[in-house]
Amino acid sequence: MSKVWLVTGSASGLGRNIAEAVLASGDRLVATARDPRRLEDLVKKYGDQIRTAPLDVADERAARAAVQVAVDAFGRLDVVVNNAGYGDIAPFEQLSPERFRALIDTNFYGVVYMTRAALPVMRKQRSGCILQISSVGGRLTRPGNAGYHAAKWAVGGFTESVAKEVAPFGVKMCALEPAGIRTNWGVRANENTPDLLPDYEPSVGAVINALKPYWGKETSDPVKVAQVVLRLAESDQLPAHLLLGSDAVQYAGQAEATRAADAERWRDVSVSTDVNASVAVPALRF
Numbered sequence: 001m002s003k004v005w006l007v008t009g010s011a012s013g014l015g016r017n018i019a020e021a022v023l024a025s026g027d028r029l030v031a032t033a034r035d036p037r038r039l040e041d042l043v044k045k046y047g048d049q050i051r052t053a054p055l056d057v058a059d060e061r062a063a064r065a066a067v068q069v070a071v072d073a074f075g076r077l078d079v080v081v082n083n084a085g086y087g088d089i090a091p092f093e094q095l096s097p098e099r100f101r102a103l104i105d106t107n108f109y110g111v112v113y114m115t116r117a118a119l120p121v122m123r124k125q126r127s128g129c130i131l132q133i134s135s136v137g138g139r140l141t142r143p144g145n146a147g148y149h150a151a152k153w154a155v156g157g158f159t160e161s162v163a164k165e166v167a168p169f170g171v172k173m174c175a176l177e178p179a180g181i182r183t184n185w186g187v188r189a190n191e192n193t194p195d196l197l198p199d200y201e202p203s204v205g206a207v208i209n210a211l212k213p214y215w216g217k218e219t220s221d222p223v224k225v226a227q228v229v230l231r232l233a234e235s236d237q238l239p240a241h242l243l244l245g246s247d248a249v250q251y252a253g254q255a256e257a258t259r260a261a262d263a264e265r266w267r268d269v270s271v272s273t274d275v276n277a278s279v280a281v282p283a284l285r286f
Contacts, residue, residue, distance in 0.1 A: 082131070
């Protein structure tokens with residue numbers, strides 16, 4: 001039996017590739033976008049196989065309405081792909097509270113709202129799959145992305161915890177963690193970068209300049225990522241986190257090695273706080 005999918009952010013970028021792959025496979029889809037008119041070509045091509053719904057993922061009522069579209073049209077909901085998200089590169093001090101909150105609302109609360117809306121349906125079905133398009137930026141950080149990293153680190157912890165809650169009734173969850181994908185993410189993330197305060201040139205400025213040649217030449221192919229998403233939806237078991245791309249594997253490995261080295265270097269301080277520790281807090285000479 002064909003699956004019923006709901007993909008957020010279906011109008012462009014990776015979401016569009018995932019939507020097209022789902023429909024080409026013969027499965028049914030609720031494709032969502034802030035402006036569903038951008039999905040009309042898919043409706044013309046696939047007819048009753050697709051429904052569209054307006055969705056700003058930061059709107060919890062809209063999330064519930066999109067899930068209801070799937071249930072009303074197809075009677076069930078098998079796979080949710082929480083794809084909608086974006087970056088906004090700027091020093092934290094120069095990122096307004098409104099822009100910071102918008103990053104968190106879309107990249108984290110959008111995932112929370114869609115997951116909350118989908119779980120009652122999947123729990124009653126005793127089956128389902130929720131895939132979060134997160135980022136290797138949920139395991140490591142770069143200057144200039146504080147809001148984005150905060151959201152993606154939150155997505156990873158949220159997904160891992162909820163996955164353990166829902167596994168007993170047949171629902172699978174996974175946070176996909178790519179590095180660079182050849183979409184428009186980098187261009188958009190740099191659109192509103194302010195003129196940097198001089199003190200941020202050595203950190204944020206250096207990263208911006210280093211990445212300029214990278215945009216448009218990212219490692220991962222969005223078409224291949226979409227095919228991985230299809231395969232994951234068919235898998236009996238999923239990891240809580242899945243890196244995508246050789247660059248993601250490399251960067252995550254470097255970050256984990258640094259954390260392991262720091263943990264070992266500071267181990268005596270860490271264990272010194274135990275109630276039964278036999279030594280005083282060591283002098284912090286490193």
